[in-house]
Amino acid sequence: MNDQISGAGSVNTFLLIREVDAPRQLLFDLWTKKEHIEKWFGPGGSKIVNCTNDLRPGGMLHYGMEFPNGFVMYGRWVYKEIVPPEKLVFIASFSDENKGIGRHPMAEGWPAETLSEIIFEDKNGKTLLKMSATPVNASEEEEKLFREGFGSMEKGWAGTFRQLEEYLDLIKN
Numbered sequence: 400m401n402d403q404i405s406g407a408g409s410v411n412t413f414l415l416i417r418e419v420d421a422p423r424q425l426l427f428d429l430w431t432k433k434e435h436i437e438k439w440f441g442p443g444g445s446k447i448v449n450c451t452n453d454l455r456p457g458g459m460l461h462y463g464m465e466f467p468n469g470f471v472m473y474g475r476w477v478y479k480e481i482v483p484p485e486k487l488v489f490i491a492s493f494s495d496e497n498k499g500i501g502r503h504p505m506a507e508g509w510p511a512e513t514l515s516e517i518i519f520e521d522k523n524g525k526t527l528l529k530m531s532a533t534p535v536n537a538s539e540e541e542e543k544l545f546r547e548g549f550g551s552m553e554k555g556w557a558g559t560f561r562q563l564e565e566y567l568d569l570i571k572n
Contacts, residue, residue, distance in 0.1 A: 411542050413552055415530045417560060421567050423519045426526045427484035429563065430517060436462070439566035443558035449473075449496065456481060460489075461498045471496075472504055476515070487517045491532065506548070510534035510541040530556075 419426055429435040433452040440447050441464045448471065449463040460476040473494040480488035492512045493501040503509035513532040520527040532552075534545050 411546060412531050412533045413545070413549055415528075415553070415556055417528050417530075418522065419526045419528055419563070419567075421526055421571075422524060423521045423526045424484045426528065427487075427519050429566070430487060430519075431481075431483075435566070436460070439559075439562045440464075441559060441562065442555045443561055454478065454481060459498065461494060463496065473501060475500075479514075484519055486519065487515075489515050490535065491515045506544060508540055508544045509548070510537040510545050512536060513545075 421429075429439065431452070431454050433450055436452065437447045437450050440462070445464045445466050447462050448465045450461070452458075452460045454460075456478055458478050460478070461473070462475075463471045463473050465471045473496055474491065475494040475498060476489040476491050478487070478489045480486065490512050493503050493509075495501045500511055502511065512535050514535050515530070515532045518527075518529040520529070534542050537545065
């Protein structure tokens with residue numbers, strides 16, 4: 400995988416573009432099927448627990464992310480648009496174990512929700528993956544904190560993509 404672009408797409412949009420050495424359909428499946436998500440998603444050292452996925456517009460992916468110290472952080476995606484194997488659009492938020500909207504456990508002023516989009520483009524047997532996230536219904540303070548967090552988001556996603564790469568190596572062999 401190669402990072403090509405990361406950081407700001409526009410003032411309030413976090414953007415990441417990566418080339419992934421996997422066919423587009425396989426990569427789409429890894430992002431949308433519970434049995435795959437549980438094996439790779441999350442920053443390095445974390446594991447997915449209590450995952451449910453209702454893959455349909457209006458449906459929800461809900462998961463816990465357990466860290467080595469035992470702390471579990473919950474997240475959810477409410478799907479807005481699903482175009483296999485090209486695109487996922489969803490509202491992402493931190494959550495609680497009951498699927499409610501939560502706040503970032505380490506940054507109380509973080510936006511409660513972001514509109515996220517993942518585009519999967521075929522590139523000669525590989526996939527160009529374009530991810531973006533933009534706060535929705537956020538205050539100026541929340542948008543500012545979001546922008547200031549681009550660096551930490553890049554690090555978190557780098558760990559997530561390392562886990563994806565390791566999982567791809569495992570299932571390809």
